[in-house]
Amino acid sequence: MLEKKPVLFMILATLAILVGTAVTMVLPFVWVNTAADRIEGVTPYTPLQQEGRDIYIREGCNNCHTQTVRPLVAEVLRYGDYSKSGEFVYDRPFLWGSKRTGPDLARLGGKYPDAWHYKHMKSPRSMVPKTNMPDYPWLNDNPLDPDVIRNKMETLGFPYDDEQIADLTGKTEMDAMVAYLQKLGSDIPWRKAAETTIVGDLTNPFPGDAAAISAGQAIYASNCAACHGDNREGMIGPELTDMGMEDAELYQVLHNGIPDGGMPGFSNLGSTKVWQLVNFLNSGQ
Amino acid sequence: MEKPSYNTDIVRSFVTWSLVWGLVAVLVGVIVSLQMVNPDLNFGPYLTFGRLRPIHTNAGIYGWGVGTIFATFLFMVQRLCKQPLWSDKLAKFQLWFFNATIIASAVTLLLGYTTSKEYHEMEWPIDVMVVILWVAFAINIIMTIIKRKDEQMYISLWYMMAALIGVAILYLVNAAAVPASLFKSYSAYAGTNDANVHWWFGHNAVAMALTAPPLAMFYYFLPKSTGVPIYSHRLSIIAFWSLIFMYLWTGAHHLLWTPVPDWIQTLAMAFSVMLIAPSWGSVINGYLSMNGQWHQMKENYLVKFLILGITFYGLQTLQGPMQSIRSFSAFIHYTDWVPAHIHMGTMGWVSMISFASIYFLAPRIYGREIYSIPLANLHFWLALIGQLIWSISLWVAGVLQAGMWNAMNDDGSLTYTFMETMVEMYPYWWARVIGGAIYFAGILIFVYNLYMTVRKKETIPSTTAEGRA
Ligand code: HEM
Ligand code: HEM
Numbered sequence: 005m006l007e008k009k010p011v012l013f014m015i016l017a018t019l020a021i022l023v024g025t026a027v028t029m030v031l032p033f034v035w036v037n038t039a040a041d042r043i044e045g046v047t048p049y050t051p052l053q054q055e056g057r058d059i060y061i062r063e064g065c066n067n068c069h070t071q072t073v074r075p076l077v078a079e080v081l082r083y084g085d086y087s088k089s090g091e092f093v094y095d096r097p098f099l100w101g102s103k104r105t106g107p108d109l110a111r112l113g114g115k116y117p118d119a120w121h122y123k124h125m126k127s128p129r130s131m132v133p134k135t136n137m138p139d140y141p142w143l144n145d146n147p148l149d150p151d152v153i154r155n156k157m158e159t160l161g162f163p164y165d166d167e168q169i170a171d172l173t174g175k176t177e178m179d180a181m182v183a184y185l186q187k188l189g190s191d192i193p194w195r196k197a198a199e200t201t202i203v204g205d206l207t208n209p210f211p212g213d214a215a216a217i218s219a220g221q222a223i224y225a226s227n228c229a230a231c232h233g234d235n236r237e238g239m240i241g242p243e244l245t246d247m248g249m250e251d252a253e254l255y256q257v258l259h260n261g262i263p264d265g266g267m268p269g270f271s272n273l274g275s276t277k278v279w280q281l282v283n284f285l286n287s288g289q
Numbered sequence: 290m291e292k293p294s295y296n297t298d299i300v301r302s303f304v305t306w307s308l309v310w311g312l313v314a315v316l317v318g319v320i321v322s323l324q325m326v327n328p329d330l331n332f333g334p335y336l337t338f339g340r341l342r343p344i345h346t347n348a349g350i351y352g353w354g355v356g357t358i359f360a361t362f363l364f365m366v367q368r369l370c371k372q373p374l375w376s377d378k379l380a381k382f383q384l385w386f387f388n389a390t391i392i393a394s395a396v397t398l399l400l401g402y403t404t405s406k407e408y409h410e411m412e413w414p415i416d417v418m419v420v421i422l423w424v425a426f427a428i429n430i431i432m433t434i435i436k437r438k439d440e441q442m443y444i445s446l447w448y449m450m451a452a453l454i455g456v457a458i459l460y461l462v463n464a465a466a467v468p469a470s471l472f473k474s475y476s477a478y479a480g481t482n483d484a485n486v487h488w489w490f491g492h493n494a495v496a497m498a499l500t501a502p503p504l505a506m507f508y509y510f511l512p513k514s515t516g517v518p519i520y521s522h523r524l525s526i527i528a529f530w531s532l533i534f535m536y537l538w539t540g541a542h543h544l545l546w547t548p549v550p551d552w553i554q555t556l557a558m559a560f561s562v563m564l565i566a567p568s569w570g571s572v573i574n575g576y577l578s579m580n581g582q583w584h585q586m587k588e589n590y591l592v593k594f595l596i597l598g599i600t601f602y603g604l605q606t607l608q609g610p611m612q613s614i615r616s617f618s619a620f621i622h623y624t625d626w627v628p629a630h631i632h633m634g635t636m637g638w639v640s641m642i643s644f645a646s647i648y649f650l651a652p653r654i655y656g657r658e659i660y661s662i663p664l665a666n667l668h669f670w671l672a673l674i675g676q677l678i679w680s681i682s683l684w685v686a687g688v689l690q691a692g693m694w695n696a697m698n699d700d701g702s703l704t705y706t707f708m709e710t711m712v713e714m715y716p717y718w719w720a721r722v723i724g725g726a727i728y729f730a731g732i733l734i735f736v737y738n739l740y741m742t743v744r745k746k747e748t749i750p751s752t753t754a755e756g757r758a
Contacts, residue, residue, distance in 0.1 A: 007441055007442045007447070008440050008441060008442065010431070010434045010435055010442065010446075010450065011435070013442070013447070013450060014431075014450050014454060017447075017450060017451050017454055017533060018454050018458075020530060020533050020534040021451075021454065021455055021458060021533060021534075021537055022458075022537075023534065023537070024534065024535070024536070024537030024538035024539075024560070025458070025489065025537045027538065027556070028485075028489065028537070028538050028540060028541060028553050028556055028557065029462075029485060029486055029489040029537075029540065032482065032485055032549075032550060032553055033482060035550060036480075036481045036482045036485070036549075036550065037479055037480060037481060037482055041481075058473070061403060061404075061405040062401035062402075062403065063334075063337065063339045063340070063401065064337070064338070064339025064340050064342065064343060064401075064403065064405070065339055066405050067338065067339050067342045067343070068338070068339070070623055072547045072548070074546035074547065074619070074622075075546065076546065076619055077697075078694060078695040078696075078697065078703060079694075081697075081701075081702070081703050082694070082703055082707070087547070087548055088548055089480065089481040089548035089549075091480075091548075092479070092480025092481055092484075092548070093479055093480050094479065094480070095479055095480045095483065096475040096476045096478070096479050096483065097404060097405055097406055097475070097476040097478075097483050097487070098476075098479075098480055098481070098483040098484040098487065099405060100484055100544075100547060101623075102407060102543065102623070102627065103623060103625075103627065103628070104623040104624070105325065105711075106707075106711075107707045108623075128328075129328070132708055134708060134711070134712045135328070135708065135711070136324075136325055136326070136327075136328045136711070137328060138324075138328050138331035138333065138337045138338055138339070139328075139331070139333065140333065141333070142333055142334050152470070155469060155470070156469050156473070156475075159467055159468075159469040159475060160469075160475055226706070226708070226709075227706065271702070272702055272703050273702060273703075273706075274698045274700050274701075274702025274703070275700050275702070276698070276700070277702075
């Protein structure tokens with residue numbers, strides 16, 4: 005019968021479509037992004053950061069990078085604390101992505117120093133030789149337009165002041181991008197919370213062991229050389245040829261990084277590899 | 290009885306343009322697959338992977354996919370209703386507005402005007418164009434249905450109507466945004482809400498643009514090609530209503546383990562698994578319609594395309610529900626496994642059915658038999674082999690990648706750094722380049738075959754041409 009009445013047919017089809025829609029798409033608005041969902045400390049983007057975010061969108065970075073850490077062991081180890089709904093309340097649009105051709109960026113903020121990002125965005129392969137990420141040198145050439153950005157802040161209803169707008173003059177798209185990347189995931193103090201204190205005595209398991217030293221050298225080349233130079237001569241990070249640190253002390257620095265100095269921690273390499281690095285760095289080679 | 294004079298010109302024009310955009314889509318697909326293995330092939334600022342990938346996906350779905358939908362729906366609706374199109378003028382407008390929309394999309398995406406939302410990247414002025422385009426299309430189809438001569442509406446018409454309504458609702462809701470300027474807008478929803486609305490759209494765009502319309506084509510062109518009717522009308526009724534009811538619950542299977550509330554994820558998981566039933570309802574209906582006709586797989590190249598297409602649909606609707614299970618998603622989500630799933634759907638299911646439909650249309654719109662059946666067979670094998678290389682190599686890559694991302698040492702640390710896992714992908718990405726090039730070669734042969742058909746001298750006497758319609 006229904007197959008003879010197109011209008012009735014279409015009304016029923018619409019209703020069939022709307023049931024699932026109402027439950028799974030409309031209803032969640034009752035909870036999501038409400039006061040209960042919000043997290044203290046999560047702030048809207050500044051004009052510079054918001055512009056960086058818009059450039060991230062313009063360049064389509066979300067086609068290769070996700071921005072959600074799932075509550076799974078390997079993922080939290082690799083990227084940091086898992087993502088919470090309240091961290092995204094100012095994100096229009098969301099940028100969670102669907103494919104990790106490159107790593108997740110939800111917890112990128114504070115991982116590297118600014119200088120690393122400037123070099124990496126201009127030429128990713130200068131920092132990570134085998135990456136397939138494209139170069140973005142033109143971001144350095146494009147100046148920001150304060151009026152356009154002011155208008156965006158108005159549209160979004162985000163707080164800003166005239167000083168922040170005035171500061172945009174003379175800045176480039178690269179500055180905006182780096183400011184955005186450094187904000188990612190850093191509104192909650194997860195880095196502090198994730199810091200581990202090492203208990204017990206730290207004794208070098210392979211003192212003077214030649215195999216450990218050469219393994220450490222390889223680990224250095226793939227993880228450290230981009231910042232400290234191929235020959236430890238120092239670049240973004242300081243030179244490392246003559247540090248005069250005890251093995252145990254050096255182990256702690258590598259394990260936890262130097263959060264205020266912009267050095268990432270390498271605890272996720274595992275203790276064996278960190279000790280191999282210690283042996284290489286303190287081998288006097 | 291006087292024969293109604295069907296509008297075939299418009300069908301011919303839509304076929305031409307869907308082929309043009311199909312070529313663009315697949316060519317850009319091969320280009321972005323090359324960029325993934327060699328970053329030197331990015332030419333900033335316009336021709337980088339980040340800007341070209343959305344052009345590939347949108348040209349594929351909206352240029353090639355929807356272009357073919359327009360062509361076939363305008364063809365089918367006239368035959369199924371025994372009624373000429375309601376308005377030829379409106380259809381002509383739809384044709385040119387369609388091309389204007391696709392061109393405007395491509396240009397603005399190259400310039401970096403994008404919302405970033407997958408399959409909905411175009412900024413708000415283009416959304417307005419899409420709405421106008423869809424309304425023009427819908428009015429024409431619906432009015433033709435209302436004025437139809439045949440009282441009973443065939444299965445294909447149901448799927449058409451569902452697609453018309455579904456796409457309209459999905460697109461409008463997900464497009465809601467506040468413009469900051471002509472080419473920049475901010476989503477009306479924020480964060481987790483935006484994600485949930487978007488994937489409600491995303492998955493159901495798959496339902497309403499990449500599932501319902503090819504099913505409409507399949508239900509029409511399979512019986513037309515084999516000469517025997519669909520096996521069960523009742524099965525198709527049940528499959529239809531349960532399919533359009535269940536699909537809308539499943540969007541959050543794209544968001545498993547994210548901050549989207551757990552109960553939405555659980556519903557999505559459950560409904561995705563249940564979706565196997567209505568999906569396979571159509572697959573089985575298709576297979577059983579071949580009872581006693583399997584010899585046609587050898588003799589009739591149209592049947593080959595159609596049956597392979599529905600087989601990929603069957604595989605796709607088993608693999609999809611599997612990916613919707615939390616534990617499996619934890620493993621393969623974000624990896625190269627997922628593009629392999631997508632391309633079995635787009636290159637296998639949607640494109641195979643579209644190729645068959647266009648081959649079927651050729652004699653009816655050009656008034657000439659197809660130029661070469663051996664070439665059509667070659668096209669079939671290139672498409673099949675190209676797609677299998679593409680998908681199989683990336684499934685393997687995805688599993689390998691997932692395994693390495695999760696590998697841990699005895700002391701609880703990760704075995705591989707991210708870059709160590711990425712470099713392992715290069716050989717598989719190269720295999721995809723090769724599979725893609727083979728598939729592209731198949732499409733070139735397809736287009737050549739159609740071109741030579743149009744150029745052929747002898748025409749089918751118009752009576753037979755009508756008789757076949
Ligand atoms: C019962 C049917 C299906 C189910 C339950 C299903 C399930 C899924 C799931 C869970 C994903 C996300 C995978 C991930 O990111 O982890 C996905 C992605 C996708 N599927 Fe399916 N699938 C189904 C059928 C199809 C069909 C028939 C097509 C036709 C082309 C298709 C095309 C896609 C596309 C284009 C995406 C990619 C979305 C993105 O950008 O992430 N699927 N599917
Ligand atoms: C020769 C044929 C093709 C090649 C070489 C190709 C290549 C690619 C590549 C390299 C990607 C990016 C994957 C990634 O980011 O990891 C992609 C994504 C995509 N392609 Fe294709 N493609 C082809 C055909 C098609 C066709 C015919 C369609 C549609 C009708 C299509 C629809 C898509 C979609 C929807 C995505 C997004 C996947 C996602 O969200 O993860 N492709 N394609």
